[in-house]
Amino acid sequence: MRVFNCDHCGHLVFFDSVQCLHCGNTLAFVPDQLTMATLAPAPQDGAGLWRRMGERGGGASTGKLYRMCSNRAAYGACNFAVPANDYSPLCVSCRQTRVLPDLSEPTNLGRWQQVEAAKRQLFYTLARLGLEPVPGRAGPVFEFLADWPGGPQVLTGHQGGTITLNVSEADDDERARRRIALGEPYRTLIGHLRHESGHFYWDQLVQGGARLEEFRRVFGDERADYAAALQAHYAKGGDVGPWAERHVSAYASAHPWEDWAETWAHYLHMVDLLETAASYQLGVTVPTPPSGPQPAMRHTVTDPFGSPAPSFDDMVGQWVPVTLLLNSLNRSLGQSDAYPFALSAGAMVKLRFVHDLVQAVRQPPAQAA
Structure with a gap:
């Protein structure tokens, strides 16, 4: 993940920043340009609109108009902006999330905020690779769920274009417990999302494609019984x-x-x-x-x-x-x-x-x- 500079003062800012700590201006990531932007309120152009600031020190000028993702104001859970001519209240990353845990539970709110931050990082890397969304196809959708007493355990995984994540993975102690229990040297939220996105892109880029036979020579034959293979692995x-x-x-x-x-x-x-x-x-x-x-x-x-x-x-x-x-x-x-x-x-x-x-x-x- 690259670092960025404030449009107004040139100070170093980061992908998850919401305000420049040097000049105090508002920041947002603009996915249509894949960069952090310094934004100034533009009420004269419409309610809730912001305009990207011009050259450093030049103030708001004729920059592009944006709205903040609605998850920013409602939950403090996003720092992406939405182009003013895109009428979705959610940014391109947040609108991929189709199911949320119960956010009235404070623990789930904090977990979800962390998960969305990791998903935005995944979005950025895939976009830089020219893969998000997949040209001509819909991108992955996400379901972020929490276990509840008496209910089935939520399993992290991918099925038919939907990536499911148990939000308890955002808890450091729970993630460490599972990492030790499963003998894993590395277990992170971004690691989970990158792994599950791999299953999605296998379906999109390998399955039925010209390089399927080469895949089988390199990785093995995916037609082997999957459930039996995992059972044997964990045994x-x-x-x-x-x-x-x-x-x-x-x-x-x-x-x-x-x-x-x-x-x-x-x-x-x-x-x-x-x-x-x-x-x-x-x-x-x-x-x-x-x-x-x-x-x-x-x-x-x-x-x-x-x-x-x-x-x-x-x-x-x-x-x-x-x-x-x-x-x-x-x-x-x-x-x-x-x-x-x-x-x-x-x-x-x-x-x-x-x-x-x-x-x-x-x-x-x-x-x-």
Whole structure:
């Protein structure tokens, strides 16, 4: 996720910002331009309208008109804006959510706010890849649900274009409990949504397509009994064999569909983190012994969404030192590794398949201003 600058004063602002802390102006993300915008009230143009401010210090001028997503005023749950000529009260991200938990329950309100924030991050990355929404097709829809006494447990998953998430995953203690119980080194809200979006995009981009047979050669035959495969996987507990030789995670070894979804999520992790690093103009030199046979090499991170886009090999060459730095910084603060993975050559083959497929089908996204 890149960082942004306030249109008015140039101060650094972030994707989830609602106000510039330097100049105090109102901020919103404008999905039609894929950027953060500084907005000024424009009551002269209509009730509830805001106008994007012009050049820094120039105040409101002839910028585009917007309305705030209604979830911002009602719940403080969104910072996206809606173009004035789009008459939906909800932004393009919030309108994808079809079912909400009971928001009269304060715990659910806080959980839902966190889930929507993660979904907006997913929306941004998919939009930068030119995949949101899928050209000519509807995008995924979401149901965010909570368990209730006596009712069935809400399971996170994907079915027929609908992504369901149990909002208890927004609770740090519950997420940690499940991470430990399932032997997972990494479990986050954005990770869940990226994984489940992988199932959606398999249906859209692989199923019945020209590269289905290639998918089966790389990931395996998805026609294998899915329910039986998951049952067998969970029956093994923590002993799932040498999965790391060919998969990005232990869960990926359960079935080709899960292998794809885990690899897809990992690819989204990669492009998001590299975009963040590139926006800070990060260069990383991996230390080597002074007497080593070769001098240390500096890796300068390039924007994975840039033009021209870096090759997959270039991305991997930047990814490894960036994640080494990230984990070293975390350890210096007494935290666990932020990136607890070591990708094998077999996993890289699958990541390359995802990269090549995305590059082949992607549409030109809105230009990030």
